[in-house]
Amino acid sequence: xxxxxxxxxxxxSAQVEQVANATENVTLVINSPGGDVFAGLxxxxxxxxxxxxxxxxxxxxxxxxxxxxxxxxxxVIMSKNDIMMLHNSWTFAQGNKDELQKAIDAMNxxxxxxxxxxxxxxxxxxxxxxxDEGDVWLTGEEVVEKxxxxxxxxxxxxxxxxxxxSLAKLVRAAKETEEERRRRQKKNVPPPDEPTPDPDPDPDPDPDDPDTPDDPDDPDDPDDPDNPDDPDNPDDPxTPDTPGDGDGGDDNNDDPPADSTPSGKYSKKLKALLAExxxxx
Numbered sequence: 001x002x003x004x005x006x007x008x009x010x011x012x013s014a015q016v017e018q019v020a021n022a023t024e025n026v027t028l029v030i031n032s033p034g035g036d037v038f039a040g041l042x043x044x045x046x047x048x049x050x051x052x053x054x055x056x057x058x059x060x061x062x063x064x065x066x067x068x069x070x071x072x073x074x075x076v077i078m079s080k081n082d083i084m085m086l087h088n089s090w091t092f093a094q095g096n097k098d099e100l101q102k103a104i105d106a107m108n109x110x111x112x113x114x115x116x117x118x119x120x121x122x123x124x125x126x127x128x129x130x131x132d133e134g135d136v137w138l139t140g141e142e143v144v145e146k147x148x149x150x151x152x153x154x155x156x157x158x159x160x161x162x163x164x165x166s167l168a169k170l171v172r173a174a175k176e177t178e179e180e181r182r183r184r185q186k187k188n189v190p191p192p193d194e195p196t197p198d199p200d201p202d203p204d205p206d207p208d209d210p211d212t213p214d215d216p217d218d219p220d221d222p223d224d225p226d227n228p229d230d231p232d233n234p235d236d237p238x239t240p241d242t243p244g245d246g247d248g249g250d251d252n253n254d255d256p257p258a259d260s261t262p263s264g265k266y267s268k269k270l271k272a273l274l275a276e277x278x279x280x281x
Contacts, residue, residue: 002027005043009035009065012043019046019054026054028073034064037089037110041065044072044117058082058140068117077151078140086118086127087135121149 003018009032019026028047034040047054047069056062056070058078063085070076070084078084089110093103115128122128124146130136144150 001025002029004029005066005069006031008033009040009043009069012039016043016046019043019050022050022052022054025052026050027057028054028069029057029059030062030066030070031059032063032066033061034066034085037065037114039065040069041113043069047072058084061085068114071121071147072117073149075149075151076143076147077153078143079153080140082140084138084140084143085135086131086138088131089114121147123148 001018001022001024003015003026005012005015005028015028019028053075054073055075055077056073058070058076059082061083062070062078063083064087067084067086089107091103091107093100115131118128118131127136127146138146140150140152144152
C-alpha cells in the first residue's frame with residue numbers, strides 16, 4: 001500500500017492510521033520541507049511498530065522532521081537529484097531567562113531523540129557533530145555514503161522500485177492460488193463458492209462409432225436381418241449365391257484377422273503406445 005506525505009508536516013493523523021493498520025508492506029512517498037516535530041515523531045512511532053516493511057520513497061525533498069521520518073523507515077529510495085536536509089530542532093520562544101532555559105532544555109531532549117533515529121542506520125561518526133553546527137544538506141549520492149539502508153535509484157525509477165513489493169505480493173498470491181488448485185485436483189474437491197455441475201445426460205449414440213450397439217428398430221441398419229436392402233439377406237431375390245455361404249459352399253473362406261476389426265486396431269495402437277512408453281522408461 002502507498003501512503004503519501006506531501007507538503008509541510010502538521011496533521012498526519014490520517015497517514016499514521018494507515019501505517020498503523022497496514023495489512024501489507026508500505027511505501028511512504030515523501031516530498032516535504034518538514035514541520036511539527038511531534039507530528040513527525042508520531043509517524044516515526046507508527047513506522048517502528050508496523051509489523052510490515054515500510055519503504056520511504058523520497059521525491060524531490062525530505063527535510064527536517066520529514067528526513068527523520070524517512071530515515072526511520074526500513075529502507076529509503078531516492079535519486080541523485082533528491083535532497084535530504086538534517087538539523088537540530090528549532091523554535092520561537094519568549095519570556096524571562098528561566099522560561100527560555102526551559103525551552104532550551106526541551107530542545108536538547110528532542111535533539112537526543114532525533115540523533116537516536118539518525119544513528120540507527122548511520123555509519124558517519126562526524127554527521128551528528130555537523131548537525132550540531134547547523135543545517136546539513138545532502139544529495140541522494142551523499143546520503144548513500146552516510147547511511148546503510150539507502151537505495152540510489154535512477155531518475156524516474158523510484159516508482160518502479162517501490163512497486164516491487166506489490167508485484168511480489170501478486171506473484172505470491174498467484175503461486176498460492178495455483179498450489180491450492182493443484183491440491184483440490186488431487187483431492188477431487190470443487191473450487192469454493194462454485195456449485196458442482198450436474199452430470200451431462202447420456203449423449204445420443206454415434207451411429208459411426210464401432211462400439212455403439214445396434215438399434216434393433218433401425219430400418220436403415222444394413223446388418224438387420226429384416227432389412228431387405230441387406231446384401232447378406234438370403235431372402236433378398238437380388239442377392240447372388242456366394243461360394244462358401246450356406247451348407248454347400250466352400251468352407252475354406254478365411255475370416256478377417258482379429259486386428260482388422262476396429263477393436264483390434266485400437267488394441268494394436270494401444271500396445272504400440274505402451275511399448276513406446278516402456279522404451280522411454
